[in-house]
Amino acid sequence: MDEPINVWKASKFLQSDGNDKASFAPINALRIDGADVTDEGDIAAELLAGFFPPTVQPVVEQEGTYRGQLECKLLQKFEIRAAIWRASMDKAPGPDGFSMRVWREVWRALEDEILALMQRSPDESALPTSWKKATIIPLKKAGKDDYTSVKSYRPISLLQTISKVLEAVIAERISYLVETNHLLPKALFGARKQRSSVDALVHLQERIYKAWRGGKTLSLVSFDVKGAYNNVAKEPELHRLRKRRIPEKLAKWIYSFCTARKASVLVNGKRPEEVELPHSGLPQGSPLSPILFLFFNAELLEMAIPKGDSMAFVDDSTAWVVGKDATHNTAIIQEHVLTKLKRWEESSGAVFEASKTAFVHFTRLESGQRSSQAPLTFKNEGIAPTNSVKILGVVMDSTLRLKQHLARAAKRGLAATQAVKRLGNLRPTVVRQLVNSVVLPTIDYASAVWFPGTSGKTIAMLTSTQRTAAQAIIHGFKTVSLEIAETEAAMLAVKEFITL
Numbered sequence: 001m002d003e004p005i006n007v008w009k010a011s012k013f014l015q016s017d018g019n020d021k022a023s024f025a026p027i028n029a030l031r032i033d034g035a036d037v038t039d040e041g042d043i044a045a046e047l048l049a050g051f052f053p054p055t056v057q058p059v060v061e062q063e064g065t066y067r068g069q070l071e072c073k074l075l076q077k078f079e080i081r082a083a084i085w086r087a088s089m090d091k092a093p094g095p096d097g098f099s100m101r102v103w104r105e106v107w108r109a110l111e112d113e114i115l116a117l118m119q120r121s122p123d124e125s126a127l128p129t130s131w132k133k134a135t136i137i138p139l140k141k142a143g144k145d146d147y148t149s150v151k152s153y154r155p156i157s158l159l160q161t162i163s164k165v166l167e168a169v170i171a172e173r174i175s176y177l178v179e180t181n182h183l184l185p186k187a188l189f190g191a192r193k194q195r196s197s198v199d200a201l202v203h204l205q206e207r208i209y210k211a212w213r214g215g216k217t218l219s220l221v222s223f224d225v226k227g228a229y230n231n232v233a234k235e236p237e238l239h240r241l242r243k244r245r246i247p248e249k250l251a252k253w254i255y256s257f258c259t260a261r262k263a264s265v266l267v268n269g270k271r272p273e274e275v276e277l278p279h280s281g282l283p284q285g286s287p288l289s290p291i292l293f294l295f296f297n298a299e300l301l302e303m304a305i306p307k308g309d310s311m312a313f314v315d316d317s318t319a320w321v322v323g324k325d326a327t328h329n330t331a332i333i334q335e336h337v338l339t340k341l342k343r344w345e346e347s348s349g350a351v352f353e354a355s356k357t358a359f360v361h362f363t364r365l366e367s368g369q370r371s372s373q374a375p376l377t378f379k380n381e382g383i384a385p386t387n388s389v390k391i392l393g394v395v396m397d398s399t400l401r402l403k404q405h406l407a408r409a410a411k412r413g414l415a416a417t418q419a420v421k422r423l424g425n426l427r428p429t430v431v432r433q434l435v436n437s438v439v440l441p442t443i444d445y446a447s448a449v450w451f452p453g454t455s456g457k458t459i460a461m462l463t464s465t466q467r468t469a470a471q472a473i474i475h476g477f478k479t480v481s482l483e484i485a486e487t488e489a490a491m492l493a494v495k496e497f498i499t500l
Contacts (some may be wrong), residue, residue, distance in 0.1 A: 025140060027043055027138065027140075027153075027267055029043070029148055030043050030046050030047070030148050030149070030150060031148040031149065032046055036148070040267045040268055040270045040272075041267075041270070041272050043265075043267050044264070044265035044266075044267045044270075044271075045265075045272070046150060047136075047138050047150055047155075047265050047267070048136070048263065048265050048275070050151070051138075051153075051155045051227070051230055051265075052230055052277050052278075052279055053227070054279075055233060055349050056345070056346075056349050056351065057349060058233045058235060058346070058348055058349030059346050059347050066243065066248075068245050069245050069246070069247055069248055070181065070245050070246065070247050071247060072122070072173075072247030072248075072250055074123075075115070075118055075119050075169060077111065077115050079169045079172070080115060080118055080166075080169060081107065081111070083166075083168040083169050083172075084100060084103050084104055084107060087100045087161070087164070087165070087168065088100065089104065091161075092137075093158065093160075093161055094134065094158045094159045094160040094161060094163070094164075095130075095133050095134070095135050095160065095274075096130065096160055096161075098160070098161055098162070099161060100161045102161075103161060103162060103165065114162075118165070118166050118169070121253065122249055122250060122253045125249060125252035125255070126253070126256050127163070127253075127256055128163075129260075130160060131159075131160050131162070131163035132257075132260060132261045132262060133261075133262045133263070133274055134157040134158060134159050134261065134262070134283055134285075135157070135158040135263070135264055136155045136157055136263050136264065136265045136266065137156045137157075137266055138154070138155060138156075138265060138266075139155075139156055140152060140153060141154055154284070155230070155284050157263065157283040157284050157286065158285065159283060159285055164286065167257075167286050167287050167288040168287040170250065170253070170254075171287050171288045171290075171291050174246065174250070174288075174291050174292075175191075175192065175193070175291055177245075177246065177247075178192065178291070178294075179192070179193070181245065183244045183246075184244070184294055184298050185301040185302060187203065187301050187309070187310065187311040187312070188294055188297075188298055188301055188312050189311065189312065189314075190290065190294070190312075190313040190314035191290030191291045191293075192291075192294070197392040197393065197446070198448055198449065200311060200313045200392060201391065201392055201394055201446055201448075201449045202448055202449060203311060204220075204311060204318065204391065205400070207322075208362045208400060209400075211322045212362075212363070212364070214322075216322050216323055216324050216370075217322070217323065217324070217325075217326045217329060217361050217362065217363040217365075218320050218321075218322050218361075218362040218363075219320060219321050219322075219329035219333060219359075219360075219361045219362070219385075220318055220319070220359070220360055220361075220362060220389070221318065221319055221320070221333050221337060221338075221357065221358070221376065221383075222316070222317065222389055222391060223319075223341065223352050223356070224315065224316065224317075224352065224356040224357070225297070225317075225350050225351070225352060225353075226350070226351040226352065226353045228314075228315040229281055229282040229283070229284050229289050229293060229315075230280070230281040230282070230284070231279075231281055231349070231350050231351065232281040232282045232293060232296050232350070233279070233281075233348060233349035233350070234255055234258040234281075235349075236347060236348050236349060237254070237292065237296050238251055238252075238254070238255045240295045240296060240298065241254060241292075241295050244295060244298070246295075254288075254292065257288070258280060259280075260276065261276070261277050261280035262275060262276050262277065263280070290314055293314055293315060294314065296348065296350075297312060297317065297344075297348075297350075299344060300312060300317055300341075301317075303336075303337075303340045303344075304336075305319060305320075305332070305336055306321070306332055306336060307322050307323055307329075308320050308321035308322060308332065308333075308336075308337075313392055316391070316392060318391065319333070319337045321333055321337075324369060324370070325369040325372075326361045326363070326370060326371050326372035327369065327372040327374050329361070330372055330374045330375075330376060330385075333376060334376055334377065338376065338377075338378050341378075352378075352379075354378050354379040354381045354383070357378055358386060358389040359376055359383045359384070359385045359386065359389075360385055360386050360387070360388065360389045360396075360398055361385055361398060362396075362398055362399075362400065363398060363399070364399045372385065373385060386398075388404055392446075393445060394445075394446045394450070395408060400453065402449070402450040402453060402454075403458060405446075405450060406450060406454070406458050406462070407461060409445065409462070410461040410462050410464065410465050413440075413443040413462070413465040413469075414464070414468060416438050416442055417435070417439050417469045417472060418468070419438075420434045420435060420439065420469075420472055421468070421472045428474060428489070431472055431473045432490065432491075435469045435472065435473060435491075439465070440469075440497060443462050443465060443466075443494075443498075444497065444498055447498045447499075451498050451499065459494060459495065462494050462498075463482065463494050466482070466486070466491070466493075466494050467485065469489075469491070470482070470485035470489040470491055471485055473489035473491070474488045474489050
């Protein structure tokens, strides 16, 4: 059990309690139109249809003449080598079965041939047919009650590793052009350096506090694009890349990257024949997909919102309005934000899920005009304001006390600690490694957002998890003091590791 690979596998299994809700658990059946589908081939077909549904035909803008296109320089050998050595060696390979380890081993013998192939691909705006094939792994989404529904699964595409090398190089090229030429809005986070999820949360939190300092309420609506990457239409994507000055050769190569793709869904170890995807979007699992999606939805952040603003983290978007009257804020969101969302849908071919749209008034004054129960109407559904909303993994309540998030983090951290303890008979150094890698990140996530407002009582929830983790490392008695247990386990106190 002290072997690292066995420890991590066992830890992953125990965190799921070994039940059929684990993301990697077998798929026994799907329920389609009231009937159970149990054959692996039929399950694969239903999942594929659910992951890539028929799309709405986008109303593409007139392309016109694109000006100021940036230069596309020839790919260099050092970029390709760096991408190979930067990638994980043993991640699951694509349909060809070659892991990244293979390309490291053959690099010296084939570096010139690999370079020539990767220089030729963007130069001719084309990809080898085999690079457009994917094996799709359906993963169970966490926290779902019904895993007989296709909506309870998310697709991860296993792609040819040699293709992912080129995709990573092009993603780096595009990222460089974005930051040096200011091609994307500043409030567009994710898939960009120094724009993490925590940066996005701090950005939003500061806007809320600024509204409160002015005696106002910040009314926020969050929305989610259905299918996200899979539902990216290539025509609007091409137009938006060109409009933001991406080099023509790269834009055409990306169009080819999104065209004539094939996939098969792996169900319980069985893989049916590959089928061509009429609408493939951006493949999940490609290093290029996140930065390309930013171009797809960048216009959402450029819509003018009276007395408001917006931000996005890849496909998670939020917009808000600030004012002294929450009812008036609601009217502005209804008239300006939701109307513009509908226009963006029509021009993009994407669809927002009304069921995942959340609405909240951030205020600590419930009296007078600072709060309201007036609902929004989106896609013929009423969306009433709630007391909290989950944004980028943080449960933000309307008063920003964040107690609900801390309770959730403490509960998840304790569950992870108990999973580690159940492994048993491990050396303290191995247990400490598991605690540092599995338990503490669960507790510490987004601490820059919630720690400044914490009290002794809220910290106590996390301290309980810390005590259990320390005892798991030293195998000490439950009555041992926390300070001694932390010292023996070589662990920092809760406040210390959170503020690092």
